[in-house]
Amino acid sequence: MNCRDVERRLSAYLDGELDGAAASALRGHLRICADCRRAADEQAALVDQLARLDPPEPPAPLWNGILERLGEAEVADAHRSRWWLAWHQLRRHALPSLAVAAAAVTLAIWVWKRGEGAEPTPAIAIAPAPAPTPSAPPSEPPPPATVPVDRDVLAELADDNRALDDAYRAAADDLLASATEERAAWRPALARAFDIRVAALRAAVDQAAPGERRERAWQGLIAYLQRAATGELVAGVTP
């Protein structure tokens, strides 16, 4: 599984719509790819804010054991071929993932014990990466809590993202004005190449999700425009 595969399947994965093998492979890729993990985090965080469910807090030793088994299996799955994945999807009803089954059994025991009030809330709870799999629903999540009317600090952070976006845009516009002055003296071919590159970088900004990815896109555009504005692009540097 590669980054493009993850991009295509991430939403389905977070919705719990992927089968065990595909979900395991995706999780395995997330464990070894920081970019995809970041994208998954952002989507998950957004959903997290909307859903407002109380997190389950299982005992740390329980989750540690699950984590280790799942993690090893997922990393192994991430390195498998697409043929293996396709074959596994065909057989998903016959051979559910051993690791997921183990997780289901362990979780079921914990839920049962918890129902008897056996375990106090631990000081440190360690939970695994998102693992929604149709083949192993260990426990139904509680129904969504009432969504608060005022999102206060979270809303402020969202507003702040827009403010940051505006600040980046202002800097880029300022630099574009300076670069355009330089551009007037360039050869037509160089000017055209510059226009194409700027358009591509702007499109990257527009397409990037708010937050870190968009900041990265803005930074790429600003760095390029700055080289144009200082006059370096005409010094033998092709846009």
Added chain:
Amino acid sequence: MIARAAAAVAAIAVIGGPAAADDLRREAKSVRELAPVEPARAGVYEDDRVDIAPAKKPIAAVAIDNPYGDLRIEGHDGPGLVILSSKRAPNDETLDRLRVSLIPDPDGSVRIVTAIDPEGPPVARADVHIDLVIRAPHGARVDGRVRDGRLELVNMDAGAELDTARGTIRVENVSGPVFARSLAGDQRFAEVFGTVDAQAVAADLTLDTVRGDRLIASTHDGRIDGRRLRSRRVELRTTRGDITYDGEVQAGSAITVASVRGSVDVRLRAPGAIRVRTFAPTVAVRGGHALGGGVFAFGGGPRPAEVQLRSRFGTVSFAVSDAP
């Protein structure tokens, strides 16, 4: 949607929730003592310390995202992590909603995320604060992100990727590649050995004793001051601020120092030849041989270091320094 939300919530492990707070040890050495930030404000505080021992593999990477305050990452000799957190809130109920979450991966990486439990009465962003000090193995790679708080990285050996919006960035005694990004937070690098790539929009950059293969630093509205610099490839750029550069240059190096509206002042120590090309309305070059067209030659020897100095509206100054 329910499954997605449940998965997202389940992904978060919590250190210090309402029930956990009492169980955690209160350490005499609080985060505020380690990194004094601001005068005490009204409200309630809680300082916690958590020690994380690696399960099997040593901790190879640490990613921390703290939008609610400062973050300091320190290298230490131990194999595990020490997380010191200091929380502040207007009352006990809100304090209990502040979370520091830990998400370990079997590959040896660990993620730490701060959050506020959305269940509860509205609270203003300015009223809640979480400061973190993370002690990590020297060899762990760091990915640190804050919003308006300070971000500090000291005594680490595997480089880092650092992001802030308005918070300052300070990197000291670090080796390995360092990437730093801030919108409006000043950045300071001291004793950094490795590639440095620093970018800001409205902030000053200070570089003191930076050595490595590449040094790339740029700011749109701010100045860059560098001294005791020695990298094989250097690119420093500003739009409005001045740039000063004091460093050594090696044979075959390429140095570009450019500003749109600011002035550029470069002083180099070089054992070999340097060829300087200048592009500015006003050029002040001391010594060397003028070759015409704004090009100057210094010293002799093979593979001259190429220095390009630019300012569209400012002054460009260059001198070869004899000082050690």
